[in-house]
Amino acid sequence: MDVRELLAANIKTERGNLGLSQEKLAELAELSAQTISDIEGCRTWVSDKTLLKLSEVLNIEIFQLLVPIDENDKKAKLFLPQRIRKLRQSLKDDIDNRINRFFSQK
Numbered sequence: 247m248d249v250r251e252l253l254a255a256n257i258k259t260e261r262g263n264l265g266l267s268q269e270k271l272a273e274l275a276e277l278s279a280q281t282i283s284d285i286e287g288c289r290t291w292v293s294d295k296t297l298l299k300l301s302e303v304l305n306i307e308i309f310q311l312l313v314p315i316d317e318n319d320k321k322a323k324l325f326l327p328q329r330i331r332k333l334r335q336s337l338k339d340d341i342d343n344r345i346n347r348f349f350s351q352k
Contacts (some may be wrong), residue, residue: 247314249312250288250291250349251288252312252313252314253285253292253311253312254285254286254287254288254318255315256310256311256312256313256315256321257271257282257285257286257300257304257311258286259315260304260306260310261304262310264305266303268282268283268286271300271303271304274303275296275299275300275302275303276299277296277299282340297311309329
């Protein structure tokens with residue numbers, strides 16, 4: 247399976263998991279429905295900006311669009327992104343708290 251096929255399969259899978267049509271995914275990602283159709287049909291490649299938009303709408307990390315989904319290890323597939331999201335939120339909260347403390351001291 248080449249990278250385009252892998253990307254197409256992962257987008258289809260994640261889109262299906264969320265119950266999104268190609269049209270709805272396109273709307274949420276601010277892309278055309280034709281673009282989604284072309285990506286899923288392996289007829290076009292995507293920019294880094296498009297990958298970012300798709301990953302945000304699909305609520306997954308960009309790398310997950312480009313790696314094979316191991317159906318035998320779904321827990322591992324779910325654990326890493328959840329852990330990354332928790333760490334990202336914790337870091338954001340910590341920074342926000344530090345900024346608030348800094349400005350409240352003045």
